[in-house]
Amino acid sequence: MGTIARRLAQLVVVVILSTLFAFALLRLFPGDAADAVIPYGTAAQKAKFRAETGLDKPFFEQYATWLGNLVQGDLGKDYQSNTPVSDKVGAALPVSLQLMLYAQLIALVVAIPLGVFTAYRVGTKADRAVNTGAFALLALPSFVLALALAYWVGVKWKPDLPFLGQIPVTGYEPGWLEPVFGQSAGNIGKHFGTMLLPAISLAAGLIAVYMRLLRSDMIATLQENYITMARAKGLSDKRILWRHALRPSSLTLLTVAGLNFGTLIGGAVAVEVIFGIPGIGTLIYQAINARQIVELQSYIAIIAIGYVLINFSIDALYVVLDPRIRRARA
Amino acid sequence: MVNVSTSPSLRTKLVGAGLALLSATGLLVGIASSASAASAPKPGGSVVYGLEAETGGGWCPPTARLAISGIEVGAAIYDTLMVPNSKNEMVPYLAKSVTPNATFDSWKITLRDGIKFHDGTPLTADAVVQNFDAYRKSTLLGAALKNIATTTATGPLEVTVTTTTPWPQLPWYLYIDGRFLIEAPAQLSASDCSSKLIGTGPFKLESWTVNQSLVATKNPDYWQKDSKGTQLPYLDKITFKPIAEAAQRVNSLQGGAVDLMHTSDGQQIDALQQLKSTLNLTQQPNGRAEVRYYLMNAAKPPLDDLNARKAVAMAIDRDQINQLRNNGVHRVANGPFDTSVIGYLKNPGFPQHNVKAATKLASAYKAAHGGQFNVVLEHTNDPANVAEAELIKEQLGKAGIDATLKQDDQTAFVLAAVGGNFSILLWRQHPGDDPDAQYFWWNTGSILNFGKFNDPTMQGLIDQGRTESNAAKRKQIYEAVNRRFASQVYNVWAYYDQWTVAAKKNVVGVAGPPLPDGGGTPALLLYGRHPLLGISVNK
Numbered sequence: 001m002g003t004i005a006r007r008l009a010q011l012v013v014v015v016i017l018s019t020l021f022a023f024a025l026l027r028l029f030p031g032d033a034a035d036a037v038i039p040y041g042t043a044a045q046k047a048k049f050r051a052e053t054g055l056d057k058p059f060f061e062q063y064a065t066w067l068g069n070l071v072q073g074d075l076g077k078d079y080q081s082n083t084p085v086s087d088k089v090g091a092a093l094p095v096s097l098q099l100m101l102y103a104q105l106i107a108l109v110v111a112i113p114l115g116v117f118t119a120y121r122v123g124t125k126a127d128r129a130v131n132t133g134a135f136a137l138l139a140l141p142s143f144v145l146a147l148a149l150a151y152w153v154g155v156k157w158k159p160d161l162p163f164l165g166q167i168p169v170t171g172y173e174p175g176w177l178e179p180v181f182g183q184s185a186g187n188i189g190k191h192f193g194t195m196l197l198p199a200i201s202l203a204a205g206l207i208a209v210y211m212r213l214l215r216s217d218m219i220a221t222l223q224e225n226y227i228t229m230a231r232a233k234g235l236s237d238k239r240i241l242w243r244h245a246l247r248p249s250s251l252t253l254l255t256v257a258g259l260n261f262g263t264l265i266g267g268a269v270a271v272e273v274i275f276g277i278p279g280i281g282t283l284i285y286q287a288i289n290a291r292q293i294v295e296l297q298s299y300i301a302i303i304a305i306g307y308v309l310i311n312f313s314i315d316a317l318y319v320v321l322d323p324r325i326r327r328a329r330a
Numbered sequence: 331m332v333n334v335s336t337s338p339s340l341r342t343k344l345v346g347a348g349l350a351l352l353s354a355t356g357l358l359v360g361i362a363s364s365a366s367a368a369s370a371p372k373p374g375g376s377v378v379y380g381l382e383a384e385t386g387g388g389w390c391p392p393t394a395r396l397a398i399s400g401i402e403v404g405a406a407i408y409d410t411l412m413v414p415n416s417k418n419e420m421v422p423y424l425a426k427s428v429t430p431n432a433t434f435d436s437w438k439i440t441l442r443d444g445i446k447f448h449d450g451t452p453l454t455a456d457a458v459v460q461n462f463d464a465y466r467k468s469t470l471l472g473a474a475l476k477n478i479a480t481t482t483a484t485g486p487l488e489v490t491v492t493t494t495t496p497w498p499q500l501p502w503y504l505y506i507d508g509r510f511l512i513e514a515p516a517q518l519s520a521s522d523c524s525s526k527l528i529g530t531g532p533f534k535l536e537s538w539t540v541n542q543s544l545v546a547t548k549n550p551d552y553w554q555k556d557s558k559g560t561q562l563p564y565l566d567k568i569t570f571k572p573i574a575e576a577a578q579r580v581n582s583l584q585g586g587a588v589d590l591m592h593t594s595d596g597q598q599i600d601a602l603q604q605l606k607s608t609l610n611l612t613q614q615p616n617g618r619a620e621v622r623y624y625l626m627n628a629a630k631p632p633l634d635d636l637n638a639r640k641a642v643a644m645a646i647d648r649d650q651i652n653q654l655r656n657n658g659v660h661r662v663a664n665g666p667f668d669t670s671v672i673g674y675l676k677n678p679g680f681p682q683h684n685v686k687a688a689t690k691l692a693s694a695y696k697a698a699h700g701g702q703f704n705v706v707l708e709h710t711n712d713p714a715n716v717a718e719a720e721l722i723k724e725q726l727g728k729a730g731i732d733a734t735l736k737q738d739d740q741t742a743f744v745l746a747a748v749g750g751n752f753s754i755l756l757w758r759q760h761p762g763d764d765p766d767a768q769y770f771w772w773n774t775g776s777i778l779n780f781g782k783f784n785d786p787t788m789q790g791l792i793d794q795g796r797t798e799s800n801a802a803k804r805k806q807i808y809e810a811v812n813r814r815f816a817s818q819v820y821n822v823w824a825y826y827d828q829w830t831v832a833a834k835k836n837v838v839g840v841a842g843p844p845l846p847d848g849g850g851t852p853a854l855l856l857y858g859r860h861p862l863l864g865i866s867v868n869k
Contacts, residue, residue, distance in 0.1 A: 022658070026628075035391065035748075037387075038393075038469045041469040042469075042777075078386070080386065080387035080388070080389070080524070081386065081387050081388040081393075081524035081525060081552055082522065082523075082524060083388075083522075083524070083525065083540075087737065088540065091539060092541075094779050111544060133484045147575075148578070150578060150581050151581055152587075154585040154587070155581045155585045158586070160583060168580075168582075168585060168586070169578065169581040169582045169584075169585035169587045170380075170573050170578055170582045170588075170589040171540055171570070171571060171582075171586050171587050181689050214866075273574055273575065274574065274575055274578055275578075276541075276542075276571060276573050276574075276578070278539065278540065278541035278542040282540070282541045286384070286386055286541070286824065
């Protein structure tokens with residue numbers, strides 16, 4: 001209970017600090033929302049707009065108003081179309097969450113076996129080859145891979161896969177999470193088809209990071225006395241690696257995977273734009289271009305809240321994964 | 331006298347029939363590849379259209395800022411009072427006739443009878459007046475319509491527009507590059523006006539998921555039929571998908587994710603031309619294209635000096651830019667008007683590329699200004715613009731002009747133009763409308779005169795052009811405007827930026843059917859816009 005209260009307090013502090021910082025930073029942009037919405041307007045028209053939207057108020061008053069509205073679930077409105085930002089978020093959030101989830105799943109499914117394998121075969125040619133490949137993936141920006149995949153897979157190869165159908169170059173089909181947000185679901189096979197290339201583009205860099213992290217931790221774990229004991233007892237390498245070494249070695253991996261949920265939202269901007277995925281990344285891109293300051297602040301707050309909540313969940317998972325932590329906390 | 335009444339004379343009918351025949355056989359100039367259009371269009375089917383951007387701000391007149399993507403969606407949902415035809419004339423569309431008085435300061439707009447908005451309400455004079463009111467409040471279109479004094483419903487289907495000066499070219503301002511969309515009063519008064527799209531157009535809004543798709547379905551009660559009596563539009567459904575990245579739009583077409591797409595990017599047009607055996611390409615014909623140019627700030631040093639502007643113009647090798655950046659697919663421009671626009675001159679006297687002369691002028695400027703001749707090349711963050719700016723910087727450097735690059739997002743870029751805080755902008759403007767449609771971009775003191783030139787000679791000319799109705803005199807006036815631009819070098823004209831719409835082989839009819847009442851054929855891809863009601867899918 002104490003942990004939950006502490007985490008909630010942390011959440012409040014993180015949200016206030018991150019949004020306050022963003023609030024200040026966004027005001028350093030050249031021009032303001034009035035310039036963006038009515039660039040050809042007269043000074044009087046712009047002043048009227050600022051008065052109507054509260055942009056003429058002192059900095060802290062604006063911030064307090066916005067934060068008060070946020071707490072009540074009011075994320076503000078798009079200045080130009082007058083659309084509530086919460087409507088936009090409601091449409092985009094499930095898209096981005098699914099994309100992030102798929103990218104993480106692909107990254108973990110590929111990285112964990114590779115990490116275990118390279119730790120087990122440390123120093124061998126196979127280890128060096130996998131490591132070199134990982135560095136190459138790390139050096140490849142996601143948007144470059146995205147464009148390459150779009151061309152080679154979507155245009156040249158055009159695979160028509162069972163269940164997924166033809167892999168499209170761009171576009172999005174709603175998936176299984178949209179109904180949770182009150183929207184209709186799409187064709188689930190098509191959904192996975194539209195998400196395949198964007199998810200791979202985002203996962204590639206993560207694979208390298210996760211694989212390297214797990215490899216390092218596994219190498220250290222495999223030096224532990226209890227592993228030597230397990231070997232002495234005659235347990236098979238497979239059982240030692242997967243049952244006894246992997247769990248305690250995965251704490252760093254889990255932490256970084258959690259942290260990456262936040263990073264993925266930022267990293268997904270280019271990939272979402274390239275593949276025409278209508279997620280939070282696309283909204284951020286458009287909000288920056290249109291100087292939608294209130295909208296941007298709301299996105300930053302959502303990312304910050306999500307970031308803290310996910311890391312809170314991962315912290316709780318430590319207890320499950322490592323009995324030593326469970327005992328220490330008890 | 332301008333007479334744009336639509337009562338068709340025998341001659342008009344014959345001309346209309348001739349044009350329709352030409353259209354049907356695919357022989358019209360500019361339709362590069364539409365051989366398959368010769369087969370009779372089949373009603374039904376649906377297409378997905380890849381657009382270059384989402385229109386996030388929506389379609390509410392006071393705040394809407396429509397670029398080509400918004401204009402194209404507008405062509406689906408709405409109609410305009412007038413439309414341009416391929417002969418550079420404005421012809422009535424939703425209007426049955428648009429007739430001026432003898433002095434061109436009072437215009438009677440008579441609407442077609444029996445047209446209904448998608449919500450079932452009739453198109454009336456009151457509805458049109460409400461549209462005028464809304465557009466006149468808009469900051470951009472309001473500036474364009476400033477010369478309108480009053481708009482009054484003088485009958486159930488008749489609107490009278492009075493103007494502060496004689497205005498023979500008012501019909502161009504009843505179109506404004508496809509932006510003067512007639513919207514239903516229910517939309518104009520709605521709190522969700524930007525997304526509640528209700529027009530009289532060939533398609534009705536079914537759904538709009540921002541950044542994903544805008545789906546429009548056939549308006550079964552649309553007021554137009556084709557020459558064989560078949561109800562227009564042919565398609566049952568059209569879906570617009572924003573795909574911001576130009577290369578991805580081409581990929582999407584090739585990969586089958588979209589059925590047609592548009593672009594004005596020279597390199598992508600070149601790529602599409604390589605694929606023309608597998609696609610239907612509709613290209614904007616030469617004659618009325620928009621101009622790519624380098625807009626100079628004539629109100630700030632160093633470019634407030636005519637010789638400095640000449641040095642920049644002569645240092646820039648526009649042929650090289652067109653070859654390297656557009657693979658030579660566009661044509662080099664020497665003035666603001668393309669070849670079919672009155673005022674066009676093959677050689678208006680614009681300074682040609684001459685590094686030696688540019689260096690001499692730059693040296694003279696430096697000698698008089700403490701050894702400095704620095705300019706800032708400002709451009710949007712599109713990769714093609716970045717590359718073009720880098721090339722210009724290199725060319726200016728060869729003449730001893732120091733250029734630095736400044737990259738802006740679209741908003742900051744427009745703000746730099748509005749505020750006059752720039753030296754050179756990589757700009758694109760002036761589609762091939764009547765030159766009077768450019769008035770507010772060149773009017774002294776106008777916030778939209780971005781180059782900030784204050785030139786009484788130029789002002790006198792565009793004022794004369796606005797009020798003059800004699801075609802021969804107007805030609806002389808706008809030729810003088812062209813020469814004035816050349817002699818004063820307010821801008822460096824680069825190339826005519828032409829649009830291409832690429833479609834799958836079985837998607838035809840991008841050029842659209844003939845205009846009603848013998849109005850001729852629609853202007854093809856003027857400002858990139860094209861009608862959607864004639865598109866059909868061959869099974």
